[in-house]
Amino acid sequence: MSAPGEAGPRHDWTRAEVEALYALPFNDLLHRAHTVHRAHHDPNAVQVSTLLSIKTGGCPEDCAYCPQSARHRGTPVEPAPLMEVEAVVAAAERARAAGATRFCMGAAWRSPRARDLERVCEMVRRVKALGLETCVTLGMLTRAQAERLAEAGLDYYNHNIDTSPDFYPEIISTRRFEERLETLEHVRAAGIRVCCGGIIGMGESRAQRAEMLRVLASLPRHPESVPINQLVRVPGTPLADLPPPDPFELVRTIAVARILMPRSMVRLSAGRTEMSDELQALCFHAGANSIFYGERLLTTGNPDTGHDRALFRRLGLRPLGAGTHA
Ligand code: SAM
Numbered sequence: 001m002s003a004p005g006e007a008g009p010r011h012d013w014t015r016a017e018v019e020a021l022y023a024l025p026f027n028d029l030l031h032r033a034h035t036v037h038r039a040h041h042d043p044n045a046v047q048v049s050t051l052l053s054i055k056t057g058g059c060p061e062d063c064a065y066c067p068q069s070a071r072h073r074g075t076p077v078e079p080a081p082l083m084e085v086e087a088v089v090a091a092a093e094r095a096r097a098a099g100a101t102r103f104c105m106g107a108a109w110r111s112p113r114a115r116d117l118e119r120v121c122e123m124v125r126r127v128k129a130l131g132l133e134t135c136v137t138l139g140m141l142t143r144a145q146a147e148r149l150a151e152a153g154l155d156y157y158n159h160n161i162d163t164s165p166d167f168y169p170e171i172i173s174t175r176r177f178e179e180r181l182e183t184l185e186h187v188r189a190a191g192i193r194v195c196c197g198g199i200i201g202m203g204e205s206r207a208q209r210a211e212m213l214r215v216l217a218s219l220p221r222h223p224e225s226v227p228i229n230q231l232v233r234v235p236g237t238p239l240a241d242l243p244p245p246d247p248f249e250l251v252r253t254i255a256v257a258r259i260l261m262p263r264s265m266v267r268l269s270a271g272r273t274e275m276s277d278e279l280q281a282l283c284f285h286a287g288a289n290s291i292f293y294g295e296r297l298l299t300t301g302n303p304d305t306g307h308d309r310a311l312f313r314r315l316g317l318r319p320l321g322a323g324t325h326a
């Protein structure tokens with residue numbers, strides 16, 4: 001919320017304005033984004049979250065990027081049912097010991113069933129009791145399901161819009177873009193903080209990347225956390241053979257996200273194993289201030305923790321609120 005007299009962040013960016021930001025000379029865009037970043041955040045602090053896949057594969061949805069869809073045969077994913085609570089708590093304890101401050105639990109569901117949701121609520125209570133922030137991503141929720149998670153003390157719900165509304169049907173046919181927005185409304189109404197972003201490198205145009213960010217910045221409240229994923233090209237998925245995006249386009253996307261959503265945490269999410277240290281450093285300069293930490297994302301790899309700790313040391317970065325682990 002804004003202090004009295006202080007203007008809050010804008011929610012009315014136009015397409016033309018966002019596209020004009022993207023089109024700025026690289027140095028001008030970076031300067032502007034970094035200036036916004038410094039005005040709202042400690043530029044040397046990076047929030048670290050650790051992911052765990054609590055239910056893996058066999059998903060009925062057809063998201064073209066996702067190795068967990070049951071529609072894509074031959075992805076290297078071994079399906080696994082919903083984990084037991086104790087095993088999740090043990091993984092969260094390890095993540096805390098390694099320096100994570102938030103533990104994010106992901107399930108390959110279209111939406112959770114009642115009995116499964118109760119087990120996830122128990123996971124949330126137990127992980128929170130360890131002193132970690134909690135986040136879950138379970139697919140579409142009703143208002144009542146969001147309320148159950150809020151009662152369990154859930155801090156964040158991750159639900160990505162993934163891409164622009166006009167490109168969405170080319171990537172996912174089993175649900176509508178509007179359904180994503182409805183779940184986000186239910187999460188907000190239940191008082192849970194929102195983690196919502198998208199993916200670049202799926203064959204979308206720059207205008208479509210700009211539109212994805214404009215939609216995020218037009219939500220009634222900006223998501224507290226905005227994950228920017230670079231597509232992980234997993235064999236067996238329909239997008240496996242796409243070329244990687246231009247690295248500078250990733251930096252521009254981070255920078256534009258930072259300018260549009262000045263107070264949000266912008267997470268440099270999936271795809272870091274394919275990024276050089278120098279590219280990641282540029283992303284931190286452009287306004288990224290959160291990462292996934294730990295050697296797995298959900299089903300694919302992430303940089304090893306020793307490498308990330310060394311990168312933080314070399315760049316003089318500190319994990320936010322996590323003491324002196326890096
Ligand atoms: N099933 C739930 C849903 O779709 O909302 C939650 C889990 S789903 C795996 C969470 C997010 O992971 C997706 O929205 C997408 O943004 C991201 N994701 C999945 N596969 C990816 C990939 N290959 N590369 C980059 N991001 C990916």
Ligand code: DTB
Nearest residue numbers: 106137227269270297298299300
């Ligand atoms: C998000 O935006 N990215 C994370 C998390 N939210 C759930 C997931 C990335 C998944 C990458 C592919 C995989 O590991 O399966």
Ligand code: SF4
Nearest residue numbers: 059061063066069108
């Ligand atoms: Fe299922 Fe989520 Fe993967 Fe889509 S992104 S196939 S909904 S796990």
